[in-house]
Amino acid sequence: MRGLLPFLASRLFRAAVALWLVSTVVFIVMRLSGDPVPLLLPPDAPRSEIFRVRAELGLDRPLPVQYVVFLGHVLRGDFGHSIHFRQPAFRVVLGYLPATFELGLTAFALALLVAVPIGVVSAVRRNTPIDHAAMGLALVGQSAPTFFIGILLILIVSLNLGLLPTSGRESWRHLVLPALTLGAFAMASIARLTRSAVLEVLRADYIRTARAKGVSEALVVTKHTLKNAAVPIVTITGLQFGTLLGGAVVTETVFAWPGIGRLAIQSIYNRDYPIVQCTVFLSAVLFIVINFCVDLVYGLLDPRVRAS
Amino acid sequence: MALGGGVFVVVLIVTALAAPAIAPYDPIRQSLRARLAAPTLAAADGKAHLLGTDHLGRDVLSRTIYGARVSLLVGFAAVVVGGLVGATLGLLAGFRGGWADSVIMTLADAQLAFPFILLAIGIIAVLGPSFSTLIVVIGLSGWVTYARVLRSQVLVLRSYEFVDAIHALGGSVARVIARHILPNVLSSLVVIATLELARAIVLEATLSFLGLGVQPPTPSWGGMVHEGREYLDSAWWISTAPGIVLMLTSIIVSRTGDWLRDLLDPTLRGE
Numbered sequence: 001m002r003g004l005l006p007f008l009a010s011r012l013f014r015a016a017v018a019l020w021l022v023s024t025v026v027f028i029v030m031r032l033s034g035d036p037v038p039l040l041l042p043p044d045a046p047r048s049e050i051f052r053v054r055a056e057l058g059l060d061r062p063l064p065v066q067y068v069v070f071l072g073h074v075l076r077g078d079f080g081h082s083i084h085f086r087q088p089a090f091r092v093v094l095g096y097l098p099a100t101f102e103l104g105l106t107a108f109a110l111a112l113l114v115a116v117p118i119g120v121v122s123a124v125r126r127n128t129p130i131d132h133a134a135m136g137l138a139l140v141g142q143s144a145p146t147f148f149i150g151i152l153l154i155l156i157v158s159l160n161l162g163l164l165p166t167s168g169r170e171s172w173r174h175l176v177l178p179a180l181t182l183g184a185f186a187m188a189s190i191a192r193l194t195r196s197a198v199l200e201v202l203r204a205d206y207i208r209t210a211r212a213k214g215v216s217e218a219l220v221v222t223k224h225t226l227k228n229a230a231v232p233i234v235t236i237t238g239l240q241f242g243t244l245l246g247g248a249v250v251t252e253t254v255f256a257w258p259g260i261g262r263l264a265i266q267s268i269y270n271r272d273y274p275i276v277q278c279t280v281f282l283s284a285v286l287f288i289v290i291n292f293c294v295d296l297v298y299g300l301l302d303p304r305v306r307a308s
Numbered sequence: 309m310a311l312g313g314g315v316f317v318v319v320l321i322v323t324a325l326a327a328p329a330i331a332p333y334d335p336i337r338q339s340l341r342a343r344l345a346a347p348t349l350a351a352a353d354g355k356a357h358l359l360g361t362d363h364l365g366r367d368v369l370s371r372t373i374y375g376a377r378v379s380l381l382v383g384f385a386a387v388v389v390g391g392l393v394g395a396t397l398g399l400l401a402g403f404r405g406g407w408a409d410s411v412i413m414t415l416a417d418a419q420l421a422f423p424f425i426l427l428a429i430g431i432i433a434v435l436g437p438s439f440s441t442l443i444v445v446i447g448l449s450g451w452v453t454y455a456r457v458l459r460s461q462v463l464v465l466r467s468y469e470f471v472d473a474i475h476a477l478g479g480s481v482a483r484v485i486a487r488h489i490l491p492n493v494l495s496s497l498v499v500i501a502t503l504e505l506a507r508a509i510v511l512e513a514t515l516s517f518l519g520l521g522v523q524p525p526t527p528s529w530g531g532m533v534h535e536g537r538e539y540l541d542s543a544w545w546i547s548t549a550p551g552i553v554l555m556l557t558s559i560i561v562s563r564t565g566d567w568l569r570d571l572l573d574p575t576l577r578g579e
Contacts, residue, residue, distance in 0.1 A: 018418040029434050143559045145510045147517045148551040155540055246425040250514060265518055268433040280430040
């Protein structure tokens with residue numbers, strides 16, 4: 001376990017810096033947007049009332065003081081009151097979080113379950129029509145815009161074939177299309193990477209030895225190859241998990257899925273800035289925590305990573 | 309493949325430039341008599357609409373053609389912004405070293421450690437959507453790769469004696485950059501810029517789809533897919549036509565980038 005502590009410390013430091021940067025950008029952007037007070041009050045509010053609210057929110061204080069106060073609030077999870085929901089923003093956002101988790105985890109599981117077998121088959125049967133078809137599809141999945149994949153799925157699967165519902169969150173049937181849409185990019189990336197990782201291992205000397213010993217082809221693939229191809233697959237998989245959060249904004253909007261991504265977009269339309277601020281910040285925290293965990297697992301799995 | 313990609317991009321650029329000449333109709337002219345007309349040679353207004361019309365009776369083909377203007381304008385401008393910022397910061401980090409290098413590279417790490425679309429949404433939500441905001445935000449989302457490539461190139465070159473010799477002879481930093489660094493990284497920059505173009509076009513379309521990008525009535529592919537969403541059931545062509553063009557553009561441009569990378573600079577693989 002030597003080297004694990006410094007590795008941990010450096011990753012922790014990087015995560016902290018990223019979080020501080022995000023909160024600072026959020027602060028700057030919010031201040032650039034001008035005075036939020038007129039949004040909070042009726043248009044005919046007297047000047048004295050405007051000054052009172054401004055003082056109440058601390059907006060009459062010098063910017064550096066506001067900045068420090070803001071950081072303090074952020075640390076305590078206090079993002080102010082939602083204008084639309086008339087509740088603390090943090091509580092509102094927490095309420096929408098389970099739906100996003102449900103969608104994200106399903107998309108991720110689906111991506112893994114589909115992509116890894118496809119990648120392995122493509123590698124083992126390389127340069128066959130199966131391989132070409134799978135990798136062609138993966139290329140499309142990697143470069144097609146998420147929102148249009150969603151629209152196409154709705155058009156074909158829901159409207160033309162009538163197989164699955166178009167939107168909402170009621171049963172597992174509502175989950176299939178959003179999860180496929182959100183997972184498409186990860187699926188494509190994982191399939192391509194699995195293929196190249198498996199190909200790499202299949203060329204190794206110990207695989208030739210195994211074959212020379214008379215180990216069956218099935219055993220060569222499952223036992224000798226997959227285990228060694230796992231490290232790069234685990235890495236890209238972890239990274240993909242973080243990226244899913246960004247895609248959730250689009251997917252949830254397309255399928256009217258009641259998670260924090262859709263909440264963020266609707267709050268922008270409602271000019272409900274405390275909610276926007278809170279979702280952006282909370283997603284950043286989630287993303288950074290997930291990446292930190294991935295790094296950690298990776299560092300535990302592969303001692304070489306710690307050294308670099 | 310590569311030739312096909314190049315031809316496609318050229319056709320797209322020509323289409324965008326010559327949109328007024330190519331498009332059969334004015335892209336924002338409404339025709340209430342010909343609302344939601346399916347692809348036809350003779351709609352209710354007596355005109356041909358090869359890709360149908362939308363909910364306001366506007367010609368989908370004309371709008372898709374004009375949409376190329378927005379995509380390419382924002383795409384290329386964002387690549388220029390990202391390239392300039394990234395190149396400057398990369399050169400600075402490489403030449404200065406020390407704290408400037410640490411700050412710039414920490415910033416780069418932090419930005420990579422975050423799904424930028426969330427931040428973009430936050431910024432545009434507050435500043436309000438406009439062409440310039442869109443270009444700056446999308447451009448800034450892509451500076452990191454340029455900066456990393458230039459920085460590492462500077463670090464490699466700085467260790468060579470001939471660079472010391474140039475300095476000793478009174479040659480300026482600008483000369484080292486122009487004569488020795490840029491020629492070395494040019495092919496990498498072309499590859500990155502191509503891949504970034506695909507990314508910028510998709511990001512612009514995504515933001516426009518979310519209502520945070522180009523505002524109506526200006527036709528943009530993402531915005532058109534958004535407008536057609538409510539009519540998927542009855543008028544599927546409104547969303548599908550611009551969507552398919554967008555998807556093709558994204559796939560072909562990024563494939564061209566991949567191909568350029570394999571051709572010019574295999575070391576970039578995996579970036």
